[in-house]
Amino acid sequence: xxxxxxxxxxxxxxxxxxxxxxxxxxxKQPFQVYALFIIKPFTNMRILRTIIENTAPLILCGLGVxxxxxxxxxxxxxxxxxxxxxxxxxxxxxxLEIQNFSAGIELVFSIIGGxxxxxxxxxxxxxxxxxxxxxxxxxxxxLSQAIVFIVDGLIAGPLRDLxxxxxxxxxxxxxxxxxxxxxxLSIAPLIAIVATLVQWFFFEHTPSGIMLTLYGRNAVYxxxxxxxxxxxxxxxxxxxxxxxxxxxxxxxTASYGRVIRGMSGGIGWNAIGIALIAANKPAFIPLAxxxxxxxxxxxxxxxxxxxxxxxxxxxxxxxxxxxxxSKTTExxxxxxxxxV
Amino acid sequence: MKELKLRSIxxxxxxxxxxxxxDVSCSFYAGSIxxxxxxxxxxxxxLARILAGVEKPDSGNILIDNKEFIFHNKRQAxxxxxxxxxxxxxxxxxxxxxEQLYLGHEPTRFIFTNRKECIRKSHELISTYGFSVDPxxxxxxxxASEIREIEILQALSNNINMLILDEPTTVLExxxxxxxxxxxxxxxxxxKIIVYISHRVSEILExxxxxxxxxxxxxxxxxxxxNIAKIELSKIVAxxxxxxxxxxxxxxxxANSVINVSHVITKExxxxxxxxxxxxxxxxxxxxxVGADGNGLESLENILTxxxxxxxxLVTYYGKSISSYTIxxxxxxxxxxxxxxRETRGLCFHESVLYNCLGKKLNTLDYKQCSKKCRxxxxxxMNDFLISGTLQAPIETLSGGNRQRLLLGRVLTENCRIxxxxxxxxxxxxxxxxxxxxxxxxxxxxxxxxxxxxxDIDDLYEIPWSKLFVLYRGMLYPYTxxxxxxxxxxxxxxxxxx
Numbered sequence: 001x002x003x004x005x006x007x008x009x010x011x012x013x014x015x016x017x018x019x020x021x022x023x024x025x026x027x028k029q030p031f032q033v034y035a036l037f038i039i040k041p042f043t044n045m046r047i048l049r050t051i052i053e054n055t056a057p058l059i060l061c062g063l064g065v066x067x068x069x070x071x072x073x074x075x076x077x078x079x080x081x082x083x084x085x086x087x088x089x090x091x092x093x094x095x096l097e098i099q100n101f102s103a104g105i106e107l108v109f110s111i112i113g114g115x116x117x118x119x120x121x122x123x124x125x126x127x128x129x130x131x132x133x134x135x136x137x138x139x140x141x142x143l144s145q146a147i148v149f150i151v152d153g154l155i156a157g158p159l160r161d162l163x164x165x166x167x168x169x170x171x172x173x174x175x176x177x178x179x180x181x182x183x184x185l186s187i188a189p190l191i192a193i194v195a196t197l198v199q200w201f202f203f204e205h206t207p208s209g210i211m212l213t214l215y216g217r218n219a220v221y222x223x224x225x226x227x228x229x230x231x232x233x234x235x236x237x238x239x240x241x242x243x244x245x246x247x248x249x250x251x252x253t254a255s256y257g258r259v260i261r262g263m264s265g266g267i268g269w270n271a272i273g274i275a276l277i278a279a280n281k282p283a284f285i286p287l288a289x290x291x292x293x294x295x296x297x298x299x300x301x302x303x304x305x306x307x308x309x310x311x312x313x314x315x316x317x318x319x320x321x322x323x324x325x326s327k328t329t330e331x332x333x334x335x336x337x338x339x340v
Numbered sequence: 341m342k343e344l345k346l347r348s349i350x351x352x353x354x355x356x357x358x359x360x361x362x363d364v365s366c367s368f369y370a371g372s373i374x375x376x377x378x379x380x381x382x383x384x385x386x387l388a389r390i391l392a393g394v395e396k397p398d399s400g401n402i403l404i405d406n407k408e409f410i411f412h413n414k415r416q417a418x419x420x421x422x423x424x425x426x427x428x429x430x431x432x433x434x435x436x437x438x439e440q441l442y443l444g445h446e447p448t449r450f451i452f453t454n455r456k457e458c459i460r461k462s463h464e465l466i467s468t469y470g471f472s473v474d475p476x477x478x479x480x481x482x483x484a485s486e487i488r489e490i491e492i493l494q495a496l497s498n499n500i501n502m503l504i505l506d507e508p509t510t511v512l513e514x515x516x517x518x519x520x521x522x523x524x525x526x527x528x529x530x531x532k533i534i535v536y537i538s539h540r541v542s543e544i545l546e547x548x549x550x551x552x553x554x555x556x557x558x559x560x561x562x563x564x565x566x567n568i569a570k571i572e573l574s575k576i577v578a579x580x581x582x583x584x585x586x587x588x589x590x591x592x593x594x595a596n597s598v599i600n601v602s603h604v605i606t607k608e609x610x611x612x613x614x615x616x617x618x619x620x621x622x623x624x625x626x627x628x629x630v631g632a633d634g635n636g637l638e639s640l641e642n643i644l645t646x647x648x649x650x651x652x653x654l655v656t657y658y659g660k661s662i663s664s665y666t667i668x669x670x671x672x673x674x675x676x677x678x679x680x681x682r683e684t685r686g687l688c689f690h691e692s693v694l695y696n697c698l699g700k701k702l703n704t705l706d707y708k709q710c711s712k713k714c715r716x717x718x719x720x721x722m723n724d725f726l727i728s729g730t731l732q733a734p735i736e737t738l739s740g741g742n743r744q745r746l747l748l749g750r751v752l753t754e755n756c757r758i759x760x761x762x763x764x765x766x767x768x769x770x771x772x773x774x775x776x777x778x779x780x781x782x783x784x785x786x787x788x789x790x791x792x793x794x795x796d797i798d799d800l801y802e803i804p805w806s807k808l809f810v811l812y813r814g815m816l817y818p819y820t821x822x823x824x825x826x827x828x829x830x831x832x833x834x835x836x837x838x
Contacts, residue, residue, distance in 0.1 A: 206707040210714070214695060214702075218688045224645075224679070225699050226672025
């Protein structure tokens with residue numbers, strides 16, 4: 001069985017068990033809440049739509065993490081990149097709206113602008129990575145933290161919309177088109193699935209994808225095989241940044257139409273978690289992302305009803321990642337060989 | 341421990357669908373050296389790893405003094421008195437020797453490591469067994485034979501009664517081997533069981549009291565060493581006997597110069613540095629440079645492949661400085677290179693056999709039918725060079741011999757104009773060595789330029805050399821002797837007294 005499939009099974013199983021434990025400990029009606037968690041998404045279209053809608057940016061972030069991690073660049077800048085892309089998209093969309101551009105142009109240019117902004121944020125990391133990959137982890141983390149502070153400051157300060165009490169930027173009207181009016185889902189999940197397919201094809205079926213994977217494993221080996229190591233040392237970091245940026249732009253343009261302070265909500269960190277669950281295989285990212293989004297959405301729903309606290313999900317996620325990364329939970333299917 | 345018995349040991353690796361051991365039974369006795377011999381993939385290392393608790397058998401028993409034992413890990417085997425020295429050194433280079441010797445069971449004072457006691461015990465251990473390594477030396481500064489000594493001492497520091505040595509001479513030179521053999525004999529005389537794994541017949545006959553011959557995972561024969569002759573053992577082990585003769589080929593004096601190394605001096609002073617190295621390799625020439633460890637062979641390998649820049653001097657390929665080539669030009673089209681450091685530079689660990697087979701082929705493929713062509717290419721490579729295993733299995737599941745065959749096969753099938761081989765036959769048995777020598781000669785016929793860098797005299801036989809050099813203390817000497825059969829000592833003295 002594939003490592004990623006094993007991890008998804010472990011994640012699903014541990015999620016089911018941990019959730020039950022949390023329900024039993026923290027809820028007065030544990031089995032009712034547990035059933036709500038499992039059944040409600042299939043009976044309430046609105047919840048199902050929210051889960052699918054929220055999965056899309058997480059998938060894109062997960063793909064961004066994969067492209068960076070598989071190239072051996074362990075960048076932790078995702079959170080800051082998503083947040084900066086959100087701000088860039090919102091500001092640009094608002095500006096284009098004021099300039100009376102059409103909604104289509106507003107949407108396309110704001111998404112492109114936000115995405116590129118996150119890509120630009122990757123440049124310092126890419127430069128560091130191309131000289132010394134070991135430093136990427138620390139530099140990217142510090143950069144991400146700095147970006148989060150700066151964006152927070154901008155939202156609360158010069159870019160704040162003072163017409164209401166929200167600590168948020170001014171809203172804009174343009175929204176991503178929806179796939180079908182009967183099931184009002186934006187095209188974001190479609191974009192995420194296409195990106196997954198493209199990345200899966202790149203890594204599994206193109207020489208460049210295989211070369212990049214081998215470079216990520218062993219840069220000296222890749223150099224000795226004459227692979228384009230200089231390109232591999234920085235391009236994946238930029239692509240990772242662009243994917244995080246696209247995720248941020250889609251979050252803003254799909255439903256919110258503005259950026260609220262703290263809106264990235266740990267998506268960059270969750271993306272690292274789902275990349276771990278998917279064992280860096282793009283094909284498994286949608287499943288892993290769906291699992292995390294389902295947990296988040298349903299906890300929000302049940303906590304709104306006053307059943308369990310939202311902070312419980314953080315503990316559950318941490319425990320799932322602990323199970324995933326622990327060697328002792330890896331199971332093997334072995335054939336018994338009779339003694340000769 | 342007086343006796344250790346293995347009864348009907350079976351082991352299959354599911355990832356590669358390889359039956360590594362099939363119903364192997366044998367006994368090891370105190371005060372004797374028991375050799376396990378066989379070709380690459382015979383199951384020698386697997387048997388050793390089972391004895392050492394690194395692998396678990398699928399079935400069968402391990403009996404120590406008629407008491408059954410099951411080892412789930414190496415620590416349990418050590419507690420039962422079994423020490424294991426693997427084929428390739430597994431030491432932490434940033435540690436001091438005394439730290440490595442007691443790694444994992446350091447002497448303590450309360451909860452803290454007692455370094456003074458550790459040093460004292462290390463001195464005691466070294467003098468007890470007659471070793472010569474300095475416990476206060478950094479492991480990074482130790483020679484290959486000193487590292488072997490450290491590994492043996494590390495095993496002995498656990499008060500073991502049985503020592504398993506898996507091809508301990510792979511990384512050693514001849515003179516270092518002699519020293520190691522004396523140490524092994526001393527250990528045998530002190531009443532320990534020694535299990536010695538090798539495919540080198542001469543070593544086996546020099547050391548062993550009892551020999552167990554393995555082939556394709558089965559026990560072929562169990563014989564007393566004094567009852568078997570070298571020729572007979574060679575025939576049983578490899579099915580053929582190697583003729584040890586140096587061959588020389590004439591070269592075309594008018595041919596174009598391909599590689600030019602002029603007055604190369606490396607940065608560092610001391611052991612391993614190069615002093616004023618100058619040589620030229622012409623088109624379709626086949627040259628060999630032989631040298632013992634610590635004489636600069638590693639530096640020369642790094643200089644010739646562009647991994648290290650010389651302090652002064654110049655290396656040119658086809659008249660152009662090596663540093664002016666792009667990575668793709670140099671490694672992709674010009675230089676086919678079998679590295680001496682197979683594990684960190686030559687292979688991509690944790691990736692599949694398939695990906696490791698592809699190497700430079702990936703530079704020439706387009707995305708259309710990439711998967712299909714990759715598989716076909718890898719399958720052909722495995723078939724042509726007798727690499728056993730499955731394409732999807734991780735590379736680390738292959739035996740050492742199979743890994744080396746993959747490395748050699750990959751370079752020999754690449755379309756590079758210059759082939760550089762650094763210790764290319766490490767860990768290979770005689771039949772594999774013969775196969776690759778043949779392929780190398782074919783490459784030479786196909787007008788490729790070949791450079792061999794080796795610390796093993798045996799690598800020089802069966803290939804017609806245009807020139808032969810000896811690297812000694814960082815200086816290069818041309819070999820002009822006429823001897824057809826030689827040793828490292830002969831080569832060195834022959835050069836130095838010329």
